[in-house]
Amino acid sequence: MKKRAITILVLLVSLVSNVQSKSNDGWYLGAKVGWSNFNLLKYTELQSLKHDQNINAPVFGLFLGYEFNPYFGLEIENDTTGFTPHLMFQKSKENIQANNVQISTKLSYPITDDFRVYTRLGGMMFWENLTSKQDLTNVFSRHSLLFPSFSLGAEYIFNDEFITRFDYTWKSSVENLMNLSKPTLGDAVISFAWKFGKSNINDMFNTYSPETTPNKQYIALNENINFPFNSTELRPISYDKLKKIDNEINNIKSKNIYITLSGHTDRLGNKEYNQKLSEERAYSIKNYFTSHGISENKINIQGMGNQYPITDQVCKDIESRSLLISCLAPDRRVEIEVSADQ
Missing domain, CATH: 2.40.160.20 (Porin)
Structure with missing residues (x-):
């Protein structure tokens, strides 16, 4: 045995x-x-x-x-x-x-x-x-x-x-x-x-190695921050992720760092409301970075509304509203892209 x-x-x-x-x-x-x-x-x-x-x-x-x-x-x-x-x-x-x-x-x-x-x-x-x-x-x-x-x-x-x-x-x-x-x-x-792996609903911290070509822009890191339904509030786990990103930014050996924040919503709600909600979610992340010493002119805001869902195939046949709200959770996000020049 x-x-x-x-x-x-x-x-x-x-x-x-x-x-x-x-x-x-x-x-x-x-x-x-x-x-x-x-x-x-x-x-x-x-x-x-x-x-x-x-x-x-x-x-x-x-x-x-x-x-x-x-x-x-x-x-x-x-x-x-x-x-x-x-x-x-x-x-x-x-x-x-x-x-x-x-x-x-x-x-x-x-x-x-x-x-x-x-x-x-x-x-x-x-x-x-x-x-x-x-x-x-x-x-x-x-x-x-x-x-x-x-x-x-x-x-x-x-x-x-x-x-x-x-x-x-x-x-x-x-x-x-x-x-x-x-x-x-x-x-x-x-x-x-x-x-120890990454699934569709868990946004793991992901870093990328810089390219060796001099003076060429490269992606330093990508990360997603998820939000509750119909909300711009940052959850405690989001602050933990943002702290990791802030530490990583401070470790990048480049003076030219740029941050792009792309806000997204799920498909529930009308187009105008979702556009505004996606922008407000991106601004909530921007406020965090600026409060931690990153210059506003280094941060670009994009409100994407509900144009780019990542749960289309998973949630397309769900009729129950409460179940659908849970299924669409990965869509309620802000995508953070940090790039730098070598």
Whole structure:
């Protein structure tokens, strides 16, 4: 079991190493700990477990996920349930951990830019069953050892990078589902994860290397600042990003620095109102920079209104207004471009 767990850990780490350099994806890696309510110390007898038995034990795991957009993602995880007894205390081979792998889709609903509720739908199998040809042959039968799973949970994202979440997962055998029996297993879990890629809704800090051609203008950095619906107010996380940009500007070794602020809105509202709102959002960023010592004549303002959305394909079929407002969040932004002459 220990060798298998080490192999899984190495696999997850290698996946991180291979994809970490990609700046436009939404990868995240995490660990989980919680409590499970099935007879895991004798899990080989799981099929004969009676409904009135209530045996609990801890569950630990690692998971790797990819977020395609704010609403849809995929996850793979390896869970270990139960304690590892020391060899001197192990009286029988039944007292071992239960190890399983689970693949699931993750469907999320953003309540705010940082807080979401979600559900996961997938399937789980114990590693022992995955290595058995007979068990794999029966995977689509009534007596399949594949356990369909369903999770409900909520998560909060700190600084666009660190995730904490809590969820409860129901797992039931195919036979129990067909008989409309109650779920066989249940896990209550708290998880912590790190987003090491960039997704459509997370504007990560991005710097560009200067070109080597003398006296040629180059892009120093790009960044987006997002705004609440129908507002020009800067959120606390926006101040953190602006502080990073200000520090980066101060580190640029050039006296000729130019900042272009392009304000944008979502598609809700009329054209004239959105034009004005986009300009006011850009001015709120300009006011920050000028209050931190950057000359006004170095800053150019552009109000783009709702002409250049970035959520067209994602949000085009949404009819619910509240859901649409959440989906259009990435459009409510000011794009900051800092350029300089060498």
